Amino acid sequence: MGLEPEQRLDNPATENVADDITEMSVTSPNWVTTRLDFLVNWARKNSLWPMPFGTACCAIEYMATAASRFDIARFGMERQSFSPRQADVFICAGRVPFKLAPVLRRIWDQMPQPKWCISMGACASSGGIFDNYSMVQGIDTIMPVDVYVPGCPPRPEGLIYGIRLLQKKIEGETFTDEALREERLVGRDGLFLPPERVDELSEPFGNSVQQTRSA
Amino acid sequence: MTVSALREAFGSAIVRHAVICGDTIVWVSRDRIHDALAWLQATPDQDYNYLTDITAVEYRDTERPLEIVWQLRSLARKVDLRVKVALDKRAPLEVPTCWDLWKGADWLEREVYDMFGVTFTGHPDLRRILMWETYAEGYPLRKDFPLRGHFSRAEQTRQALAANPEANYSLEELSIAEAYHELPKEMRERLRHGERGFLK
């Protein structure tokens, strides 16, 4: 179709057509036409470098996921990054005590953008069975989380599913949206979320409502 | 055998004893506990040379005293002995340290202090070991401590995030000089002389 560039932009119908046909088309051996967003997201999602933060039993399942049988290298996570400076995905595998919270937060802050976070397991996502004085009730009270993987511990398939979901999420991003890459720091009140929100997220739920003997 | 020998050596300071599930338990008065432990360690035919654990028990019945437990073992004789001291909860919770007898008591006593608030007099470095040093909610394993702590979750999270992760360690544990100024004053003072400075 011999459309001028302006016409393409103005005509939403044409845009949809362009979206519907394949994202990337090879027109000659030397040329690839694609949307830049698609290319960037494709590259990002397939070369995620995880920063594994294994704090408890879930880390065992994480290791299983990384080892040869399940092998997250198949999804571009070949390199486990044990330095936050060279990592893209923070994977918190296990429970987080309050004593560890500032460590977690500092590592997250040290990771450069773009970065994502997977909260692996019931404990990291909600405090799990540890609804007590020493445990962070979900790491989303101290840092942003992209994907929650439920389970105690999640099976490697579960984590891989979480990773695939994260990849899907990345596909939908656009690198021109600066809001996505904004650093969400700990605020002046010393909290990452408003206090009411932290209290709300930390409320006991499920069985734990009945079990409490606390004041 | 141990019990009769103990009674002979310490008389009425041995409050009572019991054999429960094959374990010998001896209650000693607080005043003589250090002497009794030293005696158990040094007397050749006792030879309790290994301190397995120190812990404390608080019973749900609030009238009952809090008990400090020393679990001893003689590696050569292959026997165990449990020594207890009952502490009245209305008085300050204090027992003498046995760090001078077994160096391994250092962290065990710190743990009991951290969780139950028992002061081990004479301990070289009695500070919290599991909770961070500035933890202000009390002693978590005491029965009057609510399961979720005294503060709201938001306050707990705020205090946790405000902590300097490096300040949880002494300079001896991790030589991070930057954390020095974040430490409490008396701790800085102590560290300036070296963690175990008084030993020379």
Ligand code: SF4
């Ligand atoms: S979710 Fe279960 S397996 Fe994972 S850290 Fe918590 S207790 Fe352990």
